Amino acid sequence: DTEVTQTPKHLVMGMTNKKSLKCEQHMGHRAMYWYKQKAKKPPELMFVYSYEKLSINESVPSRFSPECPNSSLLNLHLHALQPEDSALYLCASSRSPTRGNTEAFFGQGTRLTVV
Amino acid sequence: AQSVTQLGSHVSVSEGALVLLRCNYSSSVPPYLFWYVQYPNQGLQLLLKYTSAATLVKGINGFEAEFKKSETSFHLTKPSAHMSDAAEYFCVIYNQGGKLIFGQGTELSVKP
Numbered sequence: 513d514t515e516v517t518q519t520p521k522h523l524v525m526g527m528t529n530k531k532s533l534k535c536e537q538h539m540g541h542r543a544m545y546w547y548k549q550k551a552k553k554p555p556e557l558m559f560v561y562s563y564e565k566l567s568i569n570e571s572v573p574s575r576f577s578p579e580c581p582n583s584s585l586l587n588l589h590l591h592a593l594q595p596e597d598s599a600l601y602l603c604a605s606s607r608s609p610t611r612g613n614t615e616a617f618f619g620q621g622t623r624l625t626v627v
Numbered sequence: 628a629q630s631v632t633q634l635g636s637h638v639s640v641s642e643g644a645l646v647l648l649r650c651n652y653s654s655s656v657p658p659y660l661f662w663y664v665q666y667p668n669q670g671l672q673l674l675l676k677y678t679s680a681a682t683l684v685k686g687i688n689g690f691e692a693e694f695k696k697s698e699t700s701f702h703l704t705k706p707s708a709h710m711s712d713a714a715e716y717f718c719v720i721y722n723q724g725g726k727l728i729f730g731q732g733t734e735l736s737v738k739p
Contacts, residue, residue, distance in 0.1 A: 552732075
């Protein structure tokens, strides 16, 4: 199994809503990532979890709250988002966060629209 | 600090023609380099990776890339383009801080 599964695939939420994005992998990877991607742009790193601990936060606004309940799951909790937060949110995992010769596997993404 | 630069935000080729997507890197240490492909409204898929084992790297779907230290390049090629190759391609370098650094991407169009 070399898949990273993200749910939901599409999400429309109002600016006062609370929602969560979910990501799951069963490859035994110990690093998991959240990226945000706007149209026609490369993915931008948001968070990195290394061995279930938050290791990198790229100065992301607090309305985005990551959580890593166990080594296979990664959540992104959303609250009071703005329309400019509409984007494709990608989850990825890799065997190790500190070894550059291990590639990252990406999920299909969640297309988020904030209205 | 490591970085990559993709030359050309858009490349158009005819079906059956050579595909050449250019990437130059900057790194003070031996780099780890990757090419990813992204089809519309999908996630990223690894095409190939360079990890210093061999300078010519073969990937999936007939793509390959050659690492040239003297030119600090890692260009992606495919001898004969297929319509299904139309997508966004990202050259990526691994940063010693544990991050992947993406190039700006090159959109490949394939004309029939």
